[in-house]
Amino acid sequence: MAKLSIKDIAQRCNTSITTVSFVLNGRADEKRISRDLKEKILKTIEDTGYKQNQFARGMRTGKTNIIGLIIEDISNVFFSAVARIIEEDAYKRGYKIIYCSTDDNTEKTKELIKLFIEQNLDGYIITPPKGLEDEIQLMINNKIPVVLFDRYFVDLETDYVVVDNFNASKKAVQHLFDSGFENIALVTTSSDQTQMVERLNGYEKTLIKNGKKPKILKIPFNQSAEENIKAISTYLKKNKELDAIFFSTNYLAFKGLEAISQLKLKIPDDLAVVAFDDQDFFRIYNPSISAIGQPVKDISLKLIDILLQKMESDEKPIEKITLSTNLIVRNSSIKVK
Incomplete structure (x- = not known):
C-alpha cells in the first residue's frame, strides 16, 4: 500500500490540505474549523494510520x-x-x-x-x-x-x-610532581583546537614552574589505533628516563595503556599515568587510573x-x-x- 500523504487525507475528508494541516498542528479552534470536520479529519488519520512527516511539517510551520x-x-x-x-x-x-x-x-x-x-x-x-x-x-x-x-x-x-582545560591540566601535572615523579611527558594530539592547546599550555607551564623541560609526543587525530599504540611504544622506548605520562584525551590513554602493557612496564612502579576525561574503565583497570573528571x-x-x-x-x-x-x-x- 502506498504511503498516504496529507493530500490523501484532505481528499477523503472532502476538504483542503490547509484545513488538514491546521488540525494536525492543533490550530483547528484558532481557525474556527467546525468540531464535526475536526473529528472527521482526526478519525480518518486514525483509521488510515497516517503519520505526518516531521520535516515536511517544519517546512510549513517553521x-x-x-x-x-x-x-x-x-x-x-x-x-x-x-x-x-x-x-x-x-x-x-x-x-x-x-x-x-x-x-x-x-x-x-x-x-x-x-x-x-x-x-x-x-x-x-x-x-x-x-x-x-x-x-x-x-x-x-x-x-x-x-x-x-x-x-x-x-x-x-x-x-x-x-571546561577549564588549562587549570585541569596544571592540576594533573602538579599532582605528579607532588607525588614524587620528575620526568613527566605529555602525549597529546597534533590538533590546534582550543581545548587541546589549553591542555598543552597547562602542561608546559607546570613543567617550567617545576624547573623541567617539557617532553611532548603529538599524535595525528586520524591515525589508526594500531598506529597510535606503535607511536607511543616507540616514544617510550626512546625516552626511558620518563617516569610519568599525562594523556590529554581518553582515547590516547586507552592506547597508551596498551603500549605500556606490551612493553611490560608496571604502573606506577615504572611509569605513572594520569588521563584527561575520566571513564568507568579507568576506575576498574588494575591498577586504577588517575584521571581528570569532566562534569x-x-x-x-x-x-x-x-x-x-x-x-x-x-x-x-x-x-x-x-x-x-x-x-x-x-x-x-x-x-x-
Missing part, C-alpha cells in the same frame, strides 16, 4: 521540534554520555535529537550542517572542527540557534560550554538550556560557560614507597 547534535565521535565515551543526557532532557521538553559524528573532518561537518539546515532543524549543538568559522558565523547571522561545546573559536562571538551532566544540561533559550528568543545574550573539572587520584599516580 518548527520541527528536532535538534541537530553534531559531535566529533559518537563512539567516544565522553561524547556519547553527553549525547545521552541531552537526548533525555530534550525529549522531556518536547524535542527529539538527531546526532552524527564529524570525525573532526571539516568538509564532512559542512555537508552535515547544510543537510540539516535544508531539513529546517530548530537548533544545533556542535563540537566544531578547525575551519568551520564561516559556517558558524553564517548560522549566527541568519539567526539559526547554535551552541558550541568542548571547544570554541577565539575570534567568534558565540555561545559555548567548555558531563552539567555540560549537557547547560548546553540544552542555552540552546532552548536561544530558540525561544534570538535576542538572548551570548553565554560563554567554562566549568571546573575534578582530579580523581587513583593508584596509577601514587608512588610506591
Whole structure:
C-alpha cells in the first residue's frame, strides 16, 4: 500500500490540505474549523494510520521540534554520555535529537550542517572542527540557534560550554610532581583546537614552574589505533628516563595503556599515568587510573538550556560557560614507597 500523504487525507475528508494541516498542528479552534470536520479529519488519520512527516511539517510551520547534535565521535565515551543526557532532557521538553559524528573532518561537518539546515532543524549543538568559522558565523547571522561545546573559536562571538582545560591540566601535572615523579611527558594530539592547546599550555607551564623541560609526543587525530599504540611504544622506548605520562584525551590513554602493557612496564612502579576525561574503565583497570573528571551532566544540561533559550528568543545574550573539572587520584599516580 502506498504511503498516504496529507493530500490523501484532505481528499477523503472532502476538504483542503490547509484545513488538514491546521488540525494536525492543533490550530483547528484558532481557525474556527467546525468540531464535526475536526473529528472527521482526526478519525480518518486514525483509521488510515497516517503519520505526518516531521520535516515536511517544519517546512510549513517553521518548527520541527528536532535538534541537530553534531559531535566529533559518537563512539567516544565522553561524547556519547553527553549525547545521552541531552537526548533525555530534550525529549522531556518536547524535542527529539538527531546526532552524527564529524570525525573532526571539516568538509564532512559542512555537508552535515547544510543537510540539516535544508531539513529546517530548530537548533544545533556542535563540537566544531578547525575551519568551520564561516559556517558558524553564517548560522549566527541568519539567526539559526547554535551552541558550541568542548571547544570554541577565539575570534567568534558565540555561545559555548567548555571546561577549564588549562587549570585541569596544571592540576594533573602538579599532582605528579607532588607525588614524587620528575620526568613527566605529555602525549597529546597534533590538533590546534582550543581545548587541546589549553591542555598543552597547562602542561608546559607546570613543567617550567617545576624547573623541567617539557617532553611532548603529538599524535595525528586520524591515525589508526594500531598506529597510535606503535607511536607511543616507540616514544617510550626512546625516552626511558620518563617516569610519568599525562594523556590529554581518553582515547590516547586507552592506547597508551596498551603500549605500556606490551612493553611490560608496571604502573606506577615504572611509569605513572594520569588521563584527561575520566571513564568507568579507568576506575576498574588494575591498577586504577588517575584521571581528570569532566562534569558531563552539567555540560549537557547547560548546553540544552542555552540552546532552548536561544530558540525561544534570538535576542538572548551570548553565554560563554567554562566549568571546573575534578582530579580523581587513583593508584596509577601514587608512588610506591
